Amino acid sequence: MKTSPAPKNVTGGMRKVPRVLGAVGLAIVVLVAASAGINTAMGAVEMANILPYGEKVGLGGGEVNVMVTGDSDRTLVLRSGYGGASPVLDFKPLIDDLDDDFTVVVIERFGYGYSDLDVTDRTVENISTELHDTLAGLKVQGSYVLVAHSLAGIYSLDYISRFPGEVSALVTIDATVPEDFAVAPRRSSWERLLSVSGWVRWMTALNPAITAPAAPAGVYPEATIGKIRSMTVWNYANPAIIDENNRMAENFAAVSALAYPADLPVLAFLSQQLVNANAEWYPAHARQLELLDRSQIVVLADDHYLYWTHSREIGITLRQFLR
Numbered sequence: 001m002k003t004s005p006a007p008k009n010v011t012g013g014m015r016k017v018p019r020v021l022g023a024v025g026l027a028i029v030v031l032v033a034a035s036a037g038i039n040t041a042m043g044a045v046e047m048a049n050i051l052p053y054g055e056k057v058g059l060g061g062g063e064v065n066v067m068v069t070g071d072s073d074r075t076l077v078l079r080s081g082y083g084g085a086s087p088v089l090d091f092k093p094l095i096d097d098l099d100d101d102f103t104v105v106v107i108e109r110f111g112y113g114y115s116d117l118d119v120t121d122r123t124v125e126n127i128s129t130e131l132h133d134t135l136a137g138l139k140v141q142g143s144y145v146l147v148a149h150s151l152a153g154i155y156s157l158d159y160i161s162r163f164p165g166e167v168s169a170l171v172t173i174d175a176t177v178p179e180d181f182a183v184a185p186r187r188s189s190w191e192r193l194l195s196v197s198g199w200v201r202w203m204t205a206l207n208p209a210i211t212a213p214a215a216p217a218g219v220y221p222e223a224t225i226g227k228i229r230s231m232t233v234w235n236y237a238n239p240a241i242i243d244e245n246n247r248m249a250e251n252f253a254a255v256s257a258l259a260y261p262a263d264l265p266v267l268a269f270l271s272q273q274l275v276n277a278n279a280e281w282y283p284a285h286a287r288q289l290e291l292l293d294r295s296q297i298v299v300l301a302d303d304h305y306l307y308w309t310h311s312r313e314i315g316i317t318l319r320q321f322l323r
Helices: 010-048 092-098 124-137 152-162 189-196 197-206 220-233 239-246 246-254 272-277 283-289 311-322
Strands: 055-058 063-069 075-079 103-108 144-148 167-173 266-271 295-300
Touching: 010 189, 010 197, 055 124, 063 075, 063 124, 075 092, 075 124, 075 152, 092 103, 092 189, 092 311, 103 124, 124 152, 124 246, 144 152, 152 167, 152 246, 167 311, 189 220, 189 239, 197 220, 239 246, 266 272, 266 283, 266 311, 272 283, 272 295, 283 295, 295 311
Parallel strands: 075 103, 075 144, 144 167, 167 266, 266 295
Antiparallel strands: 055 063, 063 103
């Protein structure tokens, strides 16, 4: 009669599993800690060697960074959309085209550029009040033109309603209007760990194109592209940006019943990309402007960031419209 082989030591094998998992977990912790340390050191070197731009204006909640170029009695205030690491650098082609004829002011709201990153409560009321207080601090009072890209269209709608008579004209660049709104997915403060741990740095190192403006060669100098990449790593998923994202539904609801004053001139640039992608994009903008005494819609054949590729055309049309 045959006898069965002796069973293997299953219990002993099972005991090894926690030890293996523990070793793997420890290795991951060590790698993340090492990555975070290297990222912190590299960030410190970058911040010490990359020259900041602009000037700081103190507000109640912190400091915002401001860049003013040009020397004219006609002032344009450029307002960025959501998420870009550096509005000043991002707007550079448009600034370069406009500051010969205008004083161009770019205010980096909390969470952007060299402004404070940890100021939350990103409601339309706070964003508008902070812009107004910053302009007052710069001695910019009344009769200025707002130029708003993307989400800044919503903020500008609130601003014009909240501070009537101060804005002489509005220029929008593929700006969002309330009726187009789809609720953005909520973001978590844990995303900040992707920057702190070095993950964002290594991803941008592997694929530098993900942070570079999609503009023709030469529009953005290599030094500017490198600076945008570094600032993306520094500013990614900061508390102000997370809060702004998570308040989008609240902010769109806050402006849903607002309209531009009939006597406000509005020039709206739209991208062919979004006109093609959303059948309501053009009609929604047309409805927003239909009761105004003077308005114009211009569709440019490119994507959402029109000033990357069409700054010259935007500048020419803007000058004609403002005359």
